[in-house]
Structure formats: structure tokens, C-alpha cells
Amino acid sequence: MKKVWVLVLVILWSCFSPNGLSDVSSTRPSSVNIGAILSFNSTIGRVAKVAIEAAVDDINSNQTILNGTHLNISVQDTKVSTGFLGIIESLLLMEKDTVAIIGPQYSVMAHVISHIANELQVPLLSFAATDPTLSSLQFPFFLRTTQSDQFQMAAVSEIVNYYQWRDVIAIFIDDDHGRNGIATLGDKLAEKRCKISYKAPLSPNNINGEEINSALVKVALMESRVIVLHIYPNIGLDVLHVAQTLGMMGNGYVWIATDWLSTILDTDPVGSSSHMNDIQGVITLRMYTPDSEKKRNFLSRWSNLTKVEKEGPLGLNTYGLYAYDTVWILAYALDEFFSSGGTLSFSNESSLNMLKGDRLNLNNVGVFNNGSLLLEKALKVNKTGLTGQMMFSSDVELVNPAYEVINVIGTGIRRIGYWSNSLGLHTGEKEEEEAPKPNHSKSSSEGLYGVIWPGQTTLTPRGWVFASNGRHLRIGVPLRISYHEFVSKIEGSEMFGGYCVEVFTAALDLLPYPVPYKFIPFGDGKTNPLNSELLHMITTGAFDAVVGDITITTNRTKIVDFTQPYIESGLVVVAPIRKLNSNAWAFLRPFTPMMWFVTGMFFFVVGAVVWILERRVNDDFRGPARRQFVTIIWFSFSTLFFAHMEQLSSPVKGIESLVTSNELIGILRGSFAENYLTEELNIMKSRLVPLNSPAEYEKALRDGPTNGGVAAVIDERAYMELFLATRCEFGVVGQEFTKMGWGFAFQRDSPLAIDVSTAILKLSENGDLQRIHDKWLTRSACSSEGAKQGIDRLELKSFWGLFLLCGIACLVALLCYVVRLAFRFSRHSGPNLEGPTSRSSRLRSFISFVNEKEEQEDKNKPRERGSCRKVVHEDDSQC
Ligand SMILES: *[C@@H]1O[C@H](CO)[C@@H](O)[C@H](O)[C@H]1NC(C)=O
Ligand SMILES: *[C@@H]1O[C@H](CO)[C@@H](O)[C@H](O)[C@H]1NC(C)=O
Ligand SMILES: *[C@@H]1O[C@H](CO)[C@@H](O)[C@H](O)[C@H]1NC(C)=O
Ligand SMILES: *[C@@H]1O[C@H](CO)[C@@H](O)[C@H](O)[C@H]1NC(C)=O
Ligand SMILES: *[C@@H]1O[C@H](CO)[C@@H](O)[C@H](O)[C@H]1NC(C)=O
Ligand SMILES: *[C@@H]1O[C@H](CO)[C@@H](O)[C@H](O)[C@H]1NC(C)=O
Numbered sequence: 001m002k003k004v005w006v007l008v009l010v011i012l013w014s015c016f017s018p019n020g021l022s023d024v025s026s027t028r029p030s031s032v033n034i035g036a037i038l039s040f041n042s043t044i045g046r047v048a049k050v051a052i053e054a055a056v057d058d059i060n061s062n063q064t065i066l067n068g069t070h071l072n073i074s075v076q077d078t079k080v081s082t083g084f085l086g087i088i089e090s091l092l093l094m095e096k097d098t099v100a101i102i103g104p105q106y107s108v109m110a111h112v113i114s115h116i117a118n119e120l121q122v123p124l125l126s127f128a129a130t131d132p133t134l135s136s137l138q139f140p141f142f143l144r145t146t147q148s149d150q151f152q153m154a155a156v157s158e159i160v161n162y163y164q165w166r167d168v169i170a171i172f173i174d175d176d177h178g179r180n181g182i183a184t185l186g187d188k189l190a191e192k193r194c195k196i197s198y199k200a201p202l203s204p205n206n207i208n209g210e211e212i213n214s215a216l217v218k219v220a221l222m223e224s225r226v227i228v229l230h231i232y233p234n235i236g237l238d239v240l241h242v243a244q245t246l247g248m249m250g251n252g253y254v255w256i257a258t259d260w261l262s263t264i265l266d267t268d269p270v271g272s273s274s275h276m277n278d279i280q281g282v283i284t285l286r287m288y289t290p291d292s293e294k295k296r297n298f299l300s301r302w303s304n305l306t307k308v309e310k311e312g313p314l315g316l317n318t319y320g321l322y323a324y325d326t327v328w329i330l331a332y333a334l335d336e337f338f339s340s341g342g343t344l345s346f347s348n349e350s351s352l353n354m355l356k357g358d359r360l361n362l363n364n365v366g367v368f369n370n371g372s373l374l375l376e377k378a379l380k381v382n383k384t385g386l387t388g389q390m391m392f393s394s395d396v397e398l399v400n401p402a403y404e405v406i407n408v409i410g411t412g413i414r415r416i417g418y419w420s421n422s423l424g425l426h427t428g429e430k431e432e433e434e435a436p437k438p439n440h441s442k443s444s445s446e447g448l449y450g451v452i453w454p455g456q457t458t459l460t461p462r463g464w465v466f467a468s469n470g471r472h473l474r475i476g477v478p479l480r481i482s483y484h485e486f487v488s489k490i491e492g493s494e495m496f497g498g499y500c501v502e503v504f505t506a507a508l509d510l511l512p513y514p515v516p517y518k519f520i521p522f523g524d525g526k527t528n529p530l531n532s533e534l535l536h537m538i539t540t541g542a543f544d545a546v547v548g549d550i551t552i553t554t555n556r557t558k559i560v561d562f563t564q565p566y567i568e569s570g571l572v573v574v575a576p577i578r579k580l581n582s583n584a585w586a587f588l589r590p591f592t593p594m595m596w597f598v599t600g601m602f603f604f605v606v607g608a609v610v611w612i613l614e615r616r617v618n619d620d621f622r623g624p625a626r627r628q629f630v631t632i633i634w635f636s637f638s639t640l641f642f643a644h645m646e647q648l649s650s651p652v653k654g655i656e657s658l659v660t661s662n663e664l665i666g667i668l669r670g671s672f673a674e675n676y677l678t679e680e681l682n683i684m685k686s687r688l689v690p691l692n693s694p695a696e697y698e699k700a701l702r703d704g705p706t707n708g709g710v711a712a713v714i715d716e717r718a719y720m721e722l723f724l725a726t727r728c729e730f731g732v733v734g735q736e737f738t739k740m741g742w743g744f745a746f747q748r749d750s751p752l753a754i755d756v757s758t759a760i761l762k763l764s765e766n767g768d769l770q771r772i773h774d775k776w777l778t779r780s781a782c783s784s785e786g787a788k789q790g791i792d793r794l795e796l797k798s799f800w801g802l803f804l805l806c807g808i809a810c811l812v813a814l815l816c817y818v819v820r821l822a823f824r825f826s827r828h829s830g831p832n833l834e835g836p837t838s839r840s841s842r843l844r845s846f847i848s849f850v851n852e853k854e855e856q857e858d859k860n861k862p863r864e865r866g867s868c869r870k871v872v873h874e875d876d877s878q879c
């Protein structure tokens with residue numbers, strides 16, 4: 001490519017140039033030739049021409065700069081903007097021992113001419129070629145004296161991110177300038193997790209209304225409503241006009257025009273006023289130049305400078321300011337160049353000599369020997385110009401890039417804020433020069449002022465519409481073979497039912513826009529499909545979303561976007577509930593086998609001590625002491641018995657005891673629980689038994705670990721609640737040990753995921769979520785609800801077994817007492833019994849006997865220790 005252009009150049013040289021080689025060398029020449037490459041018939045070129053000529057005049061008349069050296073500028077009109085001829089014309093400049101070229105104006109041309117500039121070592125100082133890739137090391141002699149689109153695109157992406165849009169559409173001219181600018185925009189958007197969802201390139205040559213029309217029609221069919229228009233000033237307004245006729249400047253659309261629009265509005269305020277109707281609500285950018293005395297003076301001179309213009313008044317745009325400053329940068333650089341001994345010598349020693357021949361007049365090709373010195377001086381310039389500080393950073397860009405953000409409203413424009421590289425978007429005027437700003441000023445002025453969007457609304461557009469191109473949302477649904485309550489295909493139809501599906505459709509109904517969708521079953525109908533495979537279908541693009549019993553896990557959020565969880569479902573342990581756990585014995589549950597054992601041993605020791613002490617005190621081990629001993633031993637053995645019972649029943653108390661044991665654990669085949677248990681809880685994989693269905697769960701639990709089954713099953717609570725609803729002999733043991741939820745999965749960055757999340761929250765707040773839950777999932781056939789819920793919670797009614805025992809014991813004791821009294825009474829009153837007495841008199845005499853007996857016992861208490869103790873003890877032991 002390079003060689004081809006060099007060849008072109010060489011041929012042209014030999015044809016056109018009459019002059020011979022000049023090997024002039026002197027320290028301070030009286031004149032120095034510079035060139036400028038512009039398109040006079042372009043928005044930027046017209047202004048730049050005036051500005052450049054004004055700058056040259058100013059420098060030549062200024063004694064403090066290049067004193068005694070005349071700047072001899074030759075301004076070349078490329079006429080056609082970016083075509084081949086334009087490039088050739090610009091090459092003609094090179095024959096005049098030009099030491100530097102101001103321009104070219106177009107990035108496309110800059111790409112080509114840079115190759116020749118490298119060869120001839122002539123610096124190119126471009127005030128308008130904004131293509132970011134021109135800063136690359138490939139073009140060492142290209143120096144951009146304006147702001148790179150790299151910063152403009154960063155500003156655009158921050159605006160997009162500020163309004164929380166995710167996808168944009170890019171319309172651009174399909175040449176180096178457009179493509180590279182949009183590629184940079186894509187990079188900058190990616191940093192904000194946004195993206196360009198569709199690119200609409202326009203042909204660089206002779207574009208007509210028809211082509212614009214067909215491109216815009218395609219754009220209108222897209223989902224995104226945020227359109228970035230990166231284009232040339234001469235056709236930009238045409239595009240917006242076609243958009244207006246297509247109804248694309250109405251409500252819901254967002255148009256972000258790069259600085260071409262502000263350039264037109266600045267340059268031709270009169271001409272563009274007829275287009276105002278087409279550009280209402282558009283946001284555009286303008287390179288920011290700080291206010292200064294210098295700038296104000298130049299602005300007041302401007303009307304004088306442009307008096308000669310025939311086609312009406314010519315406004316000054318920021319490119320004009322940069323063009324003016326560019327000449328000054330070159331003048332400062334030349335001044336330094338001469339001061340440090342640089343010379344204007346040209347040599348014919350270059351690789352171009354390879355092409356030397358009789359037919360080619362190569363004598364005119366001169367390599368600027370000290371070109372790199374001039375370039376070096378230009379890079380070191382640090383002065384203040386109309387555009388502010390003129391200085392290059394280490395990555396060869398002007399320092400302090402900043403833009404104004406402008407909203408087109410009514411007959412004019414309104415500045416809604418600024419973007420700068422250091423502060424991002426803010427509403428305050430950027431401080432003079434850089435001056436690192438204190439932190440408070442940033443936070444107080446962050447963001448942008450209100451915008452009036454297309455359609456005359458102040459409401460920020462959502463930025464996208466749903467699939468107006470008639471496509472249905474493809475939703476993958478697992479074809480489950482068990483737990484049809486969650487998701488199931490309705491027999492004989494394409495529709496799906498179940499809890500998850502109903503929540504989803506209820507959420508979609510709440511969206512402010514219609515979403516056409518269709519469910520696509522996933523799975524062979526014989527086994528439950530693996531959810532990880534189902535989610536993978538989203539990443540391959542087969543599905544747009546997945547609805548079903550999908551647990552939100554970290555791993556999964558890495559590949560898809562989940563909505564808010566619509567149901568909580570952590571992992572729980574399910575095991576057979578032991579007989580002891582029937583409600584009557586619920587009060588014993590908090591006691592572990594160890595506690596039983598310790599209690600038993602305690603009683604045993606106390607019994608032994610009592611026995612020994614009693615033996616010491618009275619030799620005859622009889623009466624009360626013996627009874628106490630027997631009682632205590634009875635307690636000991638009964639508690640030890642309970643301890644043994646506990647041991648016999650399921651050892652599973654919850655996840656902790658399960659982890660430390662060596663029992664087999666059943667899990668759902670393909671469930672994420674497998675990873676969780678092995679990686680987080682370090683359970684050996686060999687202990688996990690994959691099971692397929694509730695029926696297999698039941699069988700495995702029934703068989704138990706000793707008969708080829710499992711000790712417990714670990715699965716999600718949502719499933720287990722359904723499982724336990726009809727199987728009362730099993731129950732959840734211990735606490736839920738993970739907190740998880742189920743969500744609907746969408747493609748990465750799908751705007752629907754956010755809106756559906758909002759809808760789920762609404763469903764939850766208005767109670768619909770609970771209603772749907774109750775409709776599908778609450779169905780418990782087990783009367784002993786305690787067996788499933790709150791297994792470890794003790795309530796008053798859990799103690800009824802204890803109360804019953806006590807009651808019976810007391811009753812029995814009372815009965816014994818009464819019987820004994822009755823027996824004594826009959827013995828006592830036996831002899832006095834004469835003749836048939838009335839029943840009431842017998843009762844009366846019995847009661848008086850009881851009273852008598854009690855009084856007598858009270859009196860005898862201190863003396864009759866033995867009998868007293870006996871009574872007390874009898875009560876103790878039986879109640
Ligand atoms: C450029 O010149 C042509 C005629 O030479 C004219 O028709 C066209 O409008 C001009 N373009 C601009 C942008 O001034
Ligand atoms: C002449 O150039 C110097 C910089 O070298 C500048 O400060 C001064 O303002 C210029 N004078 C005029 C009249 O433009
Ligand atoms: C510029 O040069 C002229 C003559 O060469 C001299 O008289 C004048 O003092 C110089 N001006 C400055 C500012 O050096
Ligand atoms: C200025 O440049 C033109 C060619 O562009 C040349 O003909 C002319 O001689 C130059 N003037 C001086 C003083 O060097
Ligand atoms: C504009 O030009 C006129 C004469 O041509 C002159 O009197 C006037 O001062 C100039 N204005 C400015 C701002 O330079
Ligand atoms: C450069 O040009 C001069 C004059 O035409 C010629 O004398 C000289 O030999 C050339 N040098 C080379 C290296 O070609």
C-alpha cells in the first residue's frame with residue numbers, strides 16, 4: 001500500500017513539477033514553506049481556511065515569533081472530500097520543499113498521506129482528522145492538533161450509561177473515520193457494560209436519500225431506540241430529515257449526534273434554522289474551549305475576517321479555533337527548530353531512489369533531513385492559544401480533552417453539561433485549565449441538566465422497544481417428568497402451566513408494553529432435563545429466556561442475567577422422622593443421646609451415693625431409703641433407655657451431623673447441590689447417591705443406609721415441601737443451610753430482565769405472588785403438620801404427652817390413697833356396723849373418719865416419723 005502511494009507520488013512529481021531540487025541550508029531562512037490541505041467547500045474547511053490565513057498573517061506581522069522569517073503558506077483545496085483525486089491534489093504540495101503540512105482535514109486522507117509524510121519526514125498537523133487510530137505508532141509524523149474521537153466516544157458512552165441505556169445503534173459513514181470512531185465507541189461502551197446492538201453503515205460516495213431511507217428503515221425495526229449518528233456535516237442533516245419523515249424523531253427515540261451537528265449549527269446558524277424542525281431533542285457534543293480574553297478578541301475579529309465571503313455570514317466553529325492554534329503551534333515549533341540549529345535541507349537519499357530512472361524525474365523528491373527535529377519541537381510546545389492550553393500528553397494527544405453536551409431545543413441549543421476526561425459528566429463549567437478539583441465540586445455538579453427529548457418530552461426515554469420486527473421471544477421451558485406443580489406442558493396443547501409459568505405470565509402482564517413470546521419445551525420427556533444445559537441454550541442463542549425451576553447460583557449468573565428471585569428455596573436435609581418424633585414425645589427431642597446418657601449416669605451415681613449413705617446411717621437398708629434408691633435407679637435406666645432409643649433412631653439431626661457422619665446422602669441427579677456439597681462442605685463424592693425422582697427418594701429413604709438406600713436426602717426446600725406433603729413419615733431435619741432463590745434467566749444485558757424483576761417485586765407487594773404460590777404449592781395431606789415444619793420448635797402443645805403421663809400418675813396415686821383409706825375405714829368401722837344405715841350417713845361418717853385421721857396424723861407427726869415419711873414418700877414416688 002505504502003509503496004503504491006509512493007509510486008503515485010513519484011509519477012505525479014515527474015509529470016507536474018518544473019522546479020529543480022533545492023538544497024538550501026541556512027540557520028534562519030527568510031522564508032519557510034508550509035502547506036495546508038483543506039476542502040474549501042466544506043463546513044469545516046471554509047472556516048479553517050479563514051482561520052489559518054488569519055493565523056499566518058498574525059505570525060508574519062508579529063515580531064516576537066519567527067522574527068525575520070516569513071511563513072509562506074500554500075493552501076491546497078482538495079475539492080472532493082475524500083476521493084482519490086483529493087489525495088492526489090494534496091500530494092502536489094510536497095514538491096515545494098514544504099517543511100510541514102497543516103491538515104489534512106479528513107481522516108481518510110490522513111491515513112494515505114501519512115505514509116508519504118513518513119517517507120519524506122514532513123510532519124502533518126491535522127486540526128480536524130479525529131479518527132482515533134491515527135495516533136498509532138504506524139504514523140509517527142502525524143500530529144493531531146484537535147481532540148481525538150477516542151474522547152468524544154468516551155463522552156457518548158458516559159451519556160448512554162448515565163441514562164442507563166444498554167444498547168445503542170450506530171449510524172456512520174463506512175470509511176476509516178466512521179468505522180474507527182464507532183469501533184472506539186464499542187470499546188468505550190463495553191467498559192460500561194453497554195454495547196452497540198446494530199451498526200448501520202452508509203456509503204461514503206454519493207449517498208442519496210434512498211439509501212439513507214433504507215438504512216433508517218432497518219434501524220427502526222431494531223429493539224434499541226438510542227441512535228448514535230457519527231457522520232459528516234454535509235449529509236448529517238439529510239439523515240435527520242429522512243428520520244423525521246419516517247417518524248423517527250418522535251417520542252421514545254434518542255439521537256446522539258457527534259460534534260458534526262454542533263459544527264453545522266455554529267457555522268451556519270441561518271442555513272440550519274430551516275432544519276430546526278428535524279433536529280428537535282437531539283443531543284450533540286462540542287469540543288470545549290475555555291473562555292479567555294484571546295478567544296473573545298478573535299471572535300470580535302471574526303466578522304471582519306469573513307467579510308469577503310460571498311455566501312452569507314460564516315459562523316466560527318471550534319475547528320476554526322483549532323486550525324488557528326495549529327498554525328501557531330507550528331510557528332512556535334519552527335522558532336525552536338531554528339534556535340536549536342535545525343536547517344531546511346532536503347536530500348534525495350531515500351528509498352524512493354529505488355524508483356529512479358530516466359523516465360521519472362525524481363530530482364524533486366526531497367526528504368526533509370531535519371523533519372524529526374521539527375516534529376520533536378512541535379511535541380514540546382506548551383503555550384496558551386484560543387482553545388486553551390496547547391500541549392501534548394505522552395500519548396501524543398492534546399491535554400485536557402473536554403466536550404460540551406448540547407440539547408437542541410426550539411430555535412436554538414441549550415448546554416446541559418460538560419464531559420471531561422478527568423471529571424466525567426458534570427454540569428459545572430470546567431475550571432480554567434486543569435487545576436485538580438476538590439472533591440466536593442464534583443459530587444455537587446455530577447450528571448447533566450434536564451433534557452427535552454424528541455417528541456417534546458422531558459421523560460427520559462426507556463431506550464428500547466420490544467421486538468417491533470415481529471419476532472417472538474423464545475422462552476425455553478424444561479419438560480419436567482416430576483413436580484408438575486412447578487412447570488408442566490398442558491396435555492394436547494403448546495401451552496405450559498405450573499407455578500413458575502404462572503408467575504412469569506403474571507409478571508409479563510404487568511409490563512407497560514406487550515411482549516409476544518412462545519414457549520419452547522426442552523428435554524426428551526423421559527428424564528428431567530439438566531438446568532445447566534437449558535441455560536447453556538441461552539448462551540448459544542437458541543433461547544432468549546428460560547422459565548422454570550432455575551436456581552440462581554453464582555456460576556450461572558456468570559453466563560446469564562437473572563431476574564429477582566420469585567421464590568426462596570435453600571437446601572434442606574430430609575430424613576425419616578423416628579417414631580419418637582410423634583407429637584407425644586416431642587418434648588424429648590431437644591435431648592441428644594449424649595444428654596440422655598449423662599443424665600442417666602448422674603442419676604445412677606446419685607442413687608449409688610444415697611445407697612451408701614443410707615447404709616452408713618442405719619444398718620437396715622429398708623423402708624424409705626430403699627424406695628428412694630429404687631426410684632433413682634429406675635430413672636437411671638429409663639433415661640439410658642431413651643438414650644439408646646435416640647441412638648437407634650435416625651442419627652441425622654441436620655446438615656452438621658450429616659457432614660460428620662459417613663452415611664450415604666441422596667441428591668437429585670444433575671443438581672447444583674452436588675457441587676455445593678463436595679466443594680463447600682467437603683463431603684466425599686462417593687457418599688452422594690444421585691436419584692432421579694420423588695419415587696426414588698422415597699424408596700431410598702425407606703430402605704435406609706443399611707439396605708442400599710440413603711440416610712437422608714438433600715434437595716431444595718421448594719421440592720421437598722411438595723415431596724413431604726404426601727409422605728408423612730419423612731420430615732425436614734435441621735435448618736435450611738443455604739439461602740437461594742429461583743429466577744427467570746435472560747440473555748446477558750437483556751433490558752427485559754430488569755423490567756421483569758420490577759414486575760416480580762410488584763407481584764410480591766400486591767400479594768399475587770403468594771396467591772399463585774397457594775394455588776399451586778400449598779397442599780399438605782399430613783395432619784401432623786409439626787412433622788414438617790418447626791420440627792425443633794417446642795410449643796405448649798408439644799408437652800401434652802408429659803401432661804398426660806403426670807395426670808395418669810396423679811390419678812393412680814389418688815386412687816391408691818383413696819382405696820387405702822377406704823380399706824382402713826372399713827376395718828375401723830367394721831365392728832360398729834349395725835343394721836342398714838342410709839347411704840348418706842355412711843358417707844358422712846367416712847368423711848369425719850378422714851378428718852379425724854388427718855388431725856391425728858398432724859398431731860403424731862413429730863413422734864411418728866416412720867409413718868409420716870411413708871405417706872410423703874408414697875406421694876413422691878407416684879406423682
Ligand atoms: C460544494 O460545491 C458545489 C458546487 O461546486 C455545491 O453544489 C455544493 O453545495 C457545495 N457544497 C457545500 C457543502 O458548500
Ligand atoms: C505576538 O506573539 C506573542 C507570542 O510569541 C504573543 O504573546 C503576542 O500576543 C503576539 N502579538 C500580537 C499582536 O499578536
Ligand atoms: C526583529 O528583527 C528586527 C530586524 O531584524 C529587529 O530590529 C527587531 O528588534 C527584532 N525584534 C525582536 C522582538 O527580536
Ligand atoms: C512561496 O511559495 C510559493 C509556492 O507555493 C513559491 O512560488 C514562492 O516563491 C514562495 N515564496 C517565498 C518567499 O519563498
Ligand atoms: C474591522 O475592520 C474595520 C476596517 O476594515 C476596522 O476599522 C475595525 O477596527 C475592524 N474591527 C476589528 C474588530 O478588527
Ligand atoms: C541527488 O541529486 C543531485 C542533483 O540532482 C545529484 O547530483 C546527486 O547525485 C543525487 N544523489 C543521490 C544519492 O542520488
Ligand SMILES: *[C@@H]1O[C@H](CO)[C@@H](O)[C@H](O)[C@H]1NC(C)=O
Pocket residue numbers: 342343345369370373
Ligand atoms: C539536520 O540536518 C543536517 C544536515 O542535513 C544533519 O547533519 C543534522 O544531523 C540534522 N539534525 C538533526 C537533529 O536531525
Ligand SMILES: *[C@@H]1O[C@H](CO)[C@@H](O)[C@H](O)[C@H]1NC(C)=O
Pocket residue numbers: 382383391
Ligand atoms: C506548561 O506551561 C505552564 C504555564 O504556561 C506551566 O505551568 C506548566 O508547568 C508547563 N508544563 C510543562 C509540562 O512544561
Ligand SMILES: *[C@@H]1O[C@H](CO)[C@@H](O)[C@H](O)[C@H]1NC(C)=O
Pocket residue numbers: 438439440
Ligand atoms: C476531599 O475529601 C476528603 C475525604 O472525604 C476530605 O478530607 C477533604 O477535606 C476533601 N477536600 C475538599 C477540598 O473538600
Ligand SMILES: *[C@@H]1O[C@H](CO)[C@@H](O)[C@H](O)[C@H]1NC(C)=O
Pocket residue numbers: 555672675676679
Ligand atoms: C462452576 O462452574 C465450573 C465450570 O463450569 C465448575 O468447575 C465448578 O465446579 C462450578 N462451581 C459450582 C459451585 O457450581
